[in-house]
Amino acid sequence: MDRTQARMTTPTPYDTAETPPKPPVPPAAPAHRRRSLLPLLLLVVVAGVAAAAFWVWQQQQQLLQDTQKHGNLIDRLSHDLSGLESTAQKLDTRQGDLAAMAQRSSSEVAEFGRRIEEHDQVVGNLNEAVAGGRGRFVMASIENLLLLANDRLQIAGDVRSALVALQEADARIAGMRDPRLFNVRQALAEERAALQAVPQPDYAGAALTLSSLASRAAQMPLRARAPDHYETAMQAPAAAAPGTTRWQRLKQSVGQALHGMFTLRRNQGPAARLLAPQEEALVHQVLMLRLEAARVALLRGDTVSFRDACSGASRWLRDYFRAEDPAVQGALGELERLQPLELSPPLPELTRSLALLRAHMDVSAR
DSSP states (O other): OHHHHHHHHSOOTTTTTTSOOOOOOOOOOOHHHHHHHHHHHHHHHHHHHHHHHHHHHHHHHHHHHHHHHHHHHHHHHHHHHHHHHHHHHHHHHHHHHHHHHHHHHHHHHHHHHHHHHHHHHHHHHHHHHHHTTHHHHHHHHHHHHHHHHHHHHHTSOOHHHHHHHHHHHHHHHHHHTOGGGHHHHHHHHHHHHHHHTSOOOOHHHHHHHHHHHHHTGGGSOBSOOOOSSOOOOOOOOOOOOTTOOHHHHHHHHHHHHHHHHOOOOOOOSSOOOOOOHHHHHHHHHHHHHHHHHHHHHHHHTOHHHHHHHHHHHHHHHHHHBOTTSHHHHHHHHHHHHHTTOOSSOOOOOOOHHHHHHHHHHHHHHO
């Protein structure tokens, strides 16, 4: 039924002349063009997948390499750690060996020292036996020298004599050639060094300087002196000029009289004290006494009294004597130079060498 209708509706070539043509339909896209784009898209997708697969494979290879490197590093560190542990164990063993060796060495050194002491004792005994008792007299003389050094230093403060006594004692000990007295000589060396460090002022030079100043005190000029007979200088009145009036002459006379009665001067400080000739000898005697007091304090070693006497003599010179005179200036300079002297410096102890010598003498007597 449908086929019949289709046939009936199909135009015949005879109908074309009578029926007008229909408008043209635009042609559809060719199917072969669409089919040519599909392989290109598939190629692009395959290339992207391959690139992604290659990148993933490359990352996996890099990760495997890093893992392998880390594994090698860990293996190396483990090997180094084991090597360090073995080295530490060897060092501990070596340290123990060294400690044992040090202990043995200290024991050997102590034994060696004991043998040296025994050898020194034997040598000393042989020296005493050969000397036939002469060493005891030498030891007694050395003891007397050490006692003398202590007495001269502590009682008289004589550093030079004490130093000479110590040097003589050391020379006698050196002549004995007794090794048991080595500690005594060492103590003597320390005591001599302490004595040489003590400041030793020039007592003789200072005493001579003070004596010289005392002998020259009588010739030093004083600051001021009152004359025996005071006479005023009378000036004759000036003659009046010719042609002056009586009032002008009276005024001139009164001015001259007032000028002779009063004198105006600038005050340069306290005025010098005027001394009569009979008082000058007393001033010189006081200066000589102060200088002699300083010399006595110097000889006694009294630092405080010496400095007070020098300071008092300097003040006396400044108060009563002419400061610009060269002799007075020289005396002040000498006193300022002598005043800082330390006459009683601290003295060292000289008892250690004596104690060691007496201990050795006690051991030898036994």
